[in-house]
Amino acid sequence: MKQLITPRMDQCIGCHSCSLACARLVHKKISWNSAGIRIHSSGGLSTGFVANRCLACDPAPCAQVCPTGAYSQRPGGGVIVKKKLCIECGKCVEACPVDAIYQDRQGAVYVCIHCGRCVDFCPQNCLKMRESDSAIEVLI
Amino acid sequence: MIREEFRVLLVDATLGKGKILQLDGRNEVVGGSGLAAMLFEKFGSPERAWNDESQPIIFAIGPLTGYFPLMSKMVCSFKSNYHNEYTESHAGGRAALSLQFTDLDALVIVGRAKQLSILSIGAHHLEVQEASFLKGMDAESSGKLLRRMFKHGSGHRSIMRIGPAGETGSAMACINVDSYRHFGRMGGGAALGAKNIKGIIIHGDSDFEIPAGGEYAKVYEDVYRQVTSTDMMRKYHNLGTPANLQGLNDIQSLPWNNLQQTSDPGIATITGTSFADETLLRNGACSGCPVGCIHIGFIREKMQDNRYHYNQVAYDYEPIFAAGTMLGVTNSFDVLRILDVMEKVCLDAMSGGVALAWATEAMEKGLISIKETLVSLRFGDAGAYLQAANHLGRGANDFYRLLGQGSLKAAKVYGGGDFACVLGQEMAGYATGELFFAAQSLGFRHSHLDTGAYSYDQKNSTKDVQKAVDFLIDDEPGRVFLTSMVSCLFARSVYKDEQLSKCLESVGLKTLANTIPETAEHIRALRWQVRTKTGFDPENYSIPKRFYQVKTWKGLVDKEYLDNLKKEYGRRIQAIVAEGDEKS
Numbered sequence: 001m002k003q004l005i006t007p008r009m010d011q012c013i014g015c016h017s018c019s020l021a022c023a024r025l026v027h028k029k030i031s032w033n034s035a036g037i038r039i040h041s042s043g044g045l046s047t048g049f050v051a052n053r054c055l056a057c058d059p060a061p062c063a064q065v066c067p068t069g070a071y072s073q074r075p076g077g078g079v080i081v082k083k084k085l086c087i088e089c090g091k092c093v094e095a096c097p098v099d100a101i102y103q104d105r106q107g108a109v110y111v112c113i114h115c116g117r118c119v120d121f122c123p124q125n126c127l128k129m130r131e132s133d134s135a136i137e138v139l140i
Numbered sequence: 141m142i143r144e145e146f147r148v149l150l151v152d153a154t155l156g157k158g159k160i161l162q163l164d165g166r167n168e169v170v171g172g173s174g175l176a177a178m179l180f181e182k183f184g185s186p187e188r189a190w191n192d193e194s195q196p197i198i199f200a201i202g203p204l205t206g207y208f209p210l211m212s213k214m215v216c217s218f219k220s221n222y223h224n225e226y227t228e229s230h231a232g233g234r235a236a237l238s239l240q241f242t243d244l245d246a247l248v249i250v251g252r253a254k255q256l257s258i259l260s261i262g263a264h265h266l267e268v269q270e271a272s273f274l275k276g277m278d279a280e281s282s283g284k285l286l287r288r289m290f291k292h293g294s295g296h297r298s299i300m301r302i303g304p305a306g307e308t309g310s311a312m313a314c315i316n317v318d319s320y321r322h323f324g325r326m327g328g329g330a331a332l333g334a335k336n337i338k339g340i341i342i343h344g345d346s347d348f349e350i351p352a353g354g355e356y357a358k359v360y361e362d363v364y365r366q367v368t369s370t371d372m373m374r375k376y377h378n379l380g381t382p383a384n385l386q387g388l389n390d391i392q393s394l395p396w397n398n399l400q401q402t403s404d405p406g407i408a409t410i411t412g413t414s415f416a417d418e419t420l421l422r423n424g425a426c427s428g429c430p431v432g433c434i435h436i437g438f439i440r441e442k443m444q445d446n447r448y449h450y451n452q453v454a455y456d457y458e459p460i461f462a463a464g465t466m467l468g469v470t471n472s473f474d475v476l477r478i479l480d481v482m483e484k485v486c487l488d489a490m491s492g493g494v495a496l497a498w499a500t501e502a503m504e505k506g507l508i509s510i511k512e513t514l515v516s517l518r519f520g521d522a523g524a525y526l527q528a529a530n531h532l533g534r535g536a537n538d539f540y541r542l543l544g545q546g547s548l549k550a551a552k553v554y555g556g557g558d559f560a561c562v563l564g565q566e567m568a569g570y571a572t573g574e575l576f577f578a579a580q581s582l583g584f585r586h587s588h589l590d591t592g593a594y595s596y597d598q599k600n601s602t603k604d605v606q607k608a609v610d611f612l613i614d615d616e617p618g619r620v621f622l623t624s625m626v627s628c629l630f631a632r633s634v635y636k637d638e639q640l641s642k643c644l645e646s647v648g649l650k651t652l653a654n655t656i657p658e659t660a661e662h663i664r665a666l667r668w669q670v671r672t673k674t675g676f677d678p679e680n681y682s683i684p685k686r687f688y689q690v691k692t693w694k695g696l697v698d699k700e701y702l703d704n705l706k707k708e709y710g711r712r713i714q715a716i717v718a719e720g721d722e723k724s
Contacts, residue, residue: 013423013424013425013432013434014295014424015425015426015427015428015429015430015431015432016237016427016428017209017364017428017430020206020428024350024357024360028349029347029349029350030141030206030207030347030350031241031347031348032237032241032295032296032344032427033241033345033347034347038295038296039295040294040295040296041294042294045318045320045424046452048422049295104347105264105346121364121430123368123430123431123432124432
């Protein structure tokens, strides 16, 4: 299965178009937080940007700790999300080693589902979809 | 959030407290420029001084901020210490989206904190925190400290701060926004300094449901494709605005050496291309804008042996004109070095460069000496300007403190008013001809972006006063509506009324979608009415002799034509105010 990767974050200009696209198209939100990919600066704007996103773990620690099955292992890495099963306990947020899952104040959690809808909205070609068994280096 | 009413946070810096206000007026004033004018009418005191504790400093965004590409700017309005009248300044960076995601349409600060303080706000947070240890600190150091003090929200917050120029009340003090953008002109830094607020942190930590129906996502995608897949915006992210340097030099419209020339062969080393080839380190974008017009250059400084450090400095056409051609500095790295100093002391680069150009000519003519300037100023001497920029930003002595109030104020004391390049405020970098000189002199922000006069001059050599002033009058409402949305004006080729109407309709603001022209007219009048109440009169603004000596591609400036343009433009502005007063 395909995964979202961010091979050219060195080209990122910090426009947040990817986050806004994910929030708008996947989560039906206007937000730069409630999204599966979130752009942060690392030490002010002078040092560039990083993308907080799911790195497609296999096995995925977030799926392992999920008590209700809302998160389950996605073949090839990452998780399949069944929102209706989520009780908003936040265990997945704690379990994620790379801070890829966002929980809003109401308790809803947001993670990348590797759908690739953000890719077309990156004006700098920072994002790409790849096959999960590809040997392309994963850059954050 | 899309809503009919405005949600405004009013902070009293004296008390360190705030309150949320819900105000009507969306369909009348939209947001941004219109909302700021409405809020100044509500909270401002036209007759009181700019630094009266009661005066507000206002930050406002528009209804589509964050909802569409390039709806990414913020309006800051205040009573300016430059002319003691109401004014606006605009900035990008992360400020606009951060404020949107705090679920506010505007932030208004009144009062004066007892100690130098930091205001931090979020959707669920408000605090005024004393920070006297930041006194006198430059923009770079205070930015680093503020990031250390406020750990949360990296990438999703805006950090605004003032430098020494703002703390000491310079009328050329800017507010630095997220390191590389600015509320630059008319002394916004001093207006914030008057509140004893060194910095503002806006953490955009909320979100909203998307507008109902499927239309919004479709319209968004259409606009996004226009700005990214066509050549429409290429000039802004390619060489950026510095691409204009060569072109304006070619048509004898680029001010050099305090506007003693309008063209010079020295342009070869400071064109947009040479900046891109030699100094450009990387590009950046305002949040919510996929164009990425921010150009960040580098300067590398050698200490000793092979020990180096480097700094990143944003550049654009206007700062290069001000710290480059206007000062006769033709090495691109030297231009960035001067801009770096101005950035640190939070001096508006355009005003600062033009003021130092006046000081250089005044020194050449023997009106001032090193006793005043502390360093010998000569056109082309970048080393001297590095020191002088620091003196000007920090108000090192009486002379620099006076110069920081405006070149004409210094000229009143020392002489040299004839060659002070001031058109309402220190000139923008367009010696394009009579219409621009008249338009900047009387324009609402005294900005080249108030109208397209600089463009008109480049295309028209006829001297038809009515036609030219009609152009200014007809051009303004569209720009005012965009600055009320608050769109980047670079997007004006995309956001025509028809496109704006579709955008507004798609988010449910149907009344506004169908009343753009009349609303734009209403806001234009409101802004001028508010400014007039604070003392604006076209007669207050004269055009120094230097502008009558300028030679452009059309030949020597025509005095009679220029005077008639200014007179007629002033008359038309007053007619707009009178009509607005009558209606209200």
